[in-house]
Amino acid sequence: MVGLRGIVSTLWPRAGNRSDIALLIKRGGRISRLPVQPCWRAAYSSDATSARQGVATSPKEVEINGKKYATDPWFNVSSTVLSLTSRKLHLQKDHPVAITRKIIESVFPPPTYKYYNEFDPVVSTYENFDSLCFPPDHPGRARSDTYYINKDTLLRTHTSAHEAELFRAGASGGYLISADVYRRDEVDRSHYPVFHQMEGARVWDRNKVPNGDLAAAIFQDLDRLPKHNMTVEDPNPPFHPDRNPLQVEHHTPEEAAAVAAHLKRSLELMVNEIFSRAKAAAAFATAANNGTSPVEPTEPLRVRWVEAYFPFTSPSWELEVFYQGDWLEVLGCGVSKQELHIIAGVPSQIGWAFGIGLERIAMLLFQIPDIRLFWSRDERFLSQFRGVEDNLARMRPFVPFSKHPACYKDVSFWLKGTSAAGGGGSGKGAVDWHGNDLMEVVRDAAGDCVEDVRLVDEFVHPKTGRRSMCYRINYRSLERTLTNAETNEMHDRVVRGLVERLGVEIR
Numbered sequence: 437m438v439g440l441r442g443i444v445s446t447l448w449p450r451a452g453n454r455s456d457i458a459l460l461i462k463r464g465g466r467i468s469r470l471p472v473q474p475c476w477r478a479a480y481s482s483d484a485t486s487a488r489q490g491v492a493t494s495p496k497e498v499e500i501n502g503k504k505y506a507t508d509p510w511f512n513v514s515s516t517v518l519s520l521t522s523r524k525l526h527l528q529k530d531h532p533v534a535i536t537r538k539i540i541e542s543v544f545p546p547p548t549y550k551y552y553n554e555f556d557p558v559v560s561t562y563e564n565f566d567s568l569c570f571p572p573d574h575p576g577r578a579r580s581d582t583y584y585i586n587k588d589t590l591l592r593t594h595t596s597a598h599e600a601e602l603f604r605a606g607a608s609g610g611y612l613i614s615a616d617v618y619r620r621d622e623v624d625r626s627h628y629p630v631f632h633q634m635e636g637a638r639v640w641d642r643n644k645v646p647n648g649d650l651a652a653a654i655f656q657d658l659d660r661l662p663k664h665n666m667t668v669e670d671p672n673p674p675f676h677p678d679r680n681p682l683q684v685e686h687h688t689p690e691e692a693a694a695v696a697a698h699l700k701r702s703l704e705l706m707v708n709e710i711f712s713r714a715k716a717a718a719a720f721a722t723a724a725n726n727g728t729s730p731v732e733p734t735e736p737l738r739v740r741w742v743e744a745y746f747p748f749t750s751p752s753w754e755l756e757v758f759y760q761g762d763w764l765e766v767l768g769c770g771v772s773k774q775e776l777h778i779i780a781g782v783p784s785q786i787g788w789a790f791g792i793g794l795e796r797i798a799m800l801l802f803q804i805p806d807i808r809l810f811w812s813r814d815e816r817f818l819s820q821f822r823g824v825e826d827n828l829a830r831m832r833p834f835v836p837f838s839k840h841p842a843c844y845k846d847v848s849f850w851l852k853g854t855s856a857a858g859g860g861g862s863g864k865g866a867v868d869w870h871g872n873d874l875m876e877v878v879r880d881a882a883g884d885c886v887e888d889v890r891l892v893d894e895f896v897h898p899k900t901g902r903r904s905m906c907y908r909i910n911y912r913s914l915e916r917t918l919t920n921a922e923t924n925e926m927h928d929r930v931v932r933g934l935v936e937r938l939g940v941e942i943r
Contacts, residue, residue, distance in 0.1 A: 498585065500558055510584040513591065516879045517583060517618060517629050521557055521591070525810055526614045526632045530825045531818070532798040532834075533632050533810060537614045538825055539713060539801075540634055540792070543706040549636075550608040552598065555615050559597045561588055567600040568748065569775055580870040583618050583629075591618035595635040595791070596748065603639065603780035610638035610787075614794065620872040623879065624888040625806045632794040637772065638698065639787035650786060654694035661701050664708045669740035670700070680743045680751035686774035691786060695771050696751065699788035703755055703769060704739060710766075711737055711757055714801045717831045748773050749789060764800070767792045803833040806914060808884045814915050840917045842887065845927045848906040852939035869903075869938075877937055878909060881929035885922075887912040904943065 497506050500521050525533040583591040595613040613635045621627045645653035674693040675682040738758035746752045749770025756763045769790035777785040816837040824830050893906040911923045934940050
């Protein structure tokens with residue numbers, strides 16, 4: 437069985453946060469024969485079932501979940517990603533991602549909280565960036581990071597794209613959004629171009645509370661929350677003028693302290709629920725392996741609050757949990773930036789928000805070692821979770837059903853000479869190299885038959901100034917042993933794709 441340290445080692449964040457109100461898990465230890473089927477993905481339709489080999493081209497329009505969208509030169513969505521937009525794992529009964537969603541939702545009950553799980557993934561650039569005060573030069577807007585359908589339309593990069601809409605609607609005192617989100621990223625066991633986020637928020641309106649006393653109303657709501665027996669370390673004040681500033685132009689110290697207290701209790705309850713279930717499942721599995729009766733965990737969880745920075749909240753915190761000998765950072769949160777409420781047209785609101793990555797929590801809950809497994813249709817994977825959503829007491833750690841051999845292949849190339857990165861200067865027509873472009877070529881050519889891709893060597897020619905790079909691709913299926921012929925064919929497609937789509941010169 438895969439241990440916690442092995443799981444955590446797959447969750448180390450490398451290319452930035454998975455959420456702008458981040459989930460980061462990084463302090464654990466070393467942070468620390470089926471029928472032959474193609475592993476690549478389908479063509480330009482979200483419900484396509486047949487795979488398309490070869491190099492992706494730019495269509496005039498694409499269809500996503502039954503809706504058609506015109507493309508333009510900004511279009512950069514691969515066939516691999518388009519084929520996944522209909523999967524919605526967070527809504528698939530008894531899927532680990534959906535089970536994780538249900539566990540979290542149970543801590544934030546209606547009618548105070550309303551759940552939104554079916555927002556369409558296609559949003560406007562205004563919704564995804566401008567409504568959240570992203571500056572024009574923010575790296576998240578780059579085509580190297582984000583999947584664009586056209587210059588005004590994209591696949592959301594975070595659930596916060598719907599935040600202004602929900603603040604404006606004011607349909608409840610709080611909400612939870614669960615959704616599939618999309619980011620161009622590297623290929624390894626902890627990163628995938630599609631993943632699932634949950635965002636939560638709680639708001640109060642200073643015009644609707646008794647006597648306009650917002651702090652008193654929030655503390656009354658805090659008193660109604662359940663208690664827990666966790667040991668909580670929280671040595672810092674609710675805000676600090678330098679490290680964790682109060683929004684002095686919008687909130688009084690009493691209001692910010694009240695929001696912080698309500699936020700922390702709410703998320704402590706959520707983390708207690710998640711990790712108590714994880715400990716119980718692990719204890720049951722250990723007892724079963726040893727032939728003994730399961731022993732209910734009795735030691736209370738330890739958690740600690742750490743000051744942090746996030747672009748949408750201030751003051752902000754990360755919550756860490758001490759679990760099996762390691763401190764794990766599991767979520768980010770804070771007092772919502774008042775500008776977001778102002779842009780949404782509800783300046784009298786004040787509240788808190790948090791964000792969490794469902795795959796990463798599910799990997800901890802079920803001890804799943806590779807993020808690709810979530811997308812598997814293999815019954816040996818899916819059957820292990822059947823019935824759990826209706827009876828969480830049946831939750832058990834994932835039992836690996838196989839470990840197939842890896843096959844490493846290198847590809848070396850000179851970058852396109854006319855690009856700035858390739859040594860061609862930065863003048864008109866120069867296109868800088870970005871590693872995420874290579875990752876997209878690999879995904880389109882080999883899909884989930886690639887475990888990871890790593891840059892292993894690069895150098896600049898001392899005379900010509902041309903830049904050479906070498907990437908090592910680890911071909912390994914999660915479900916079967918790949919034949920040499922299959923691996924060679926996939927690698928050939930990768931090489932062709934690099935030449936045809938990125939203009940490199942193979943060495």
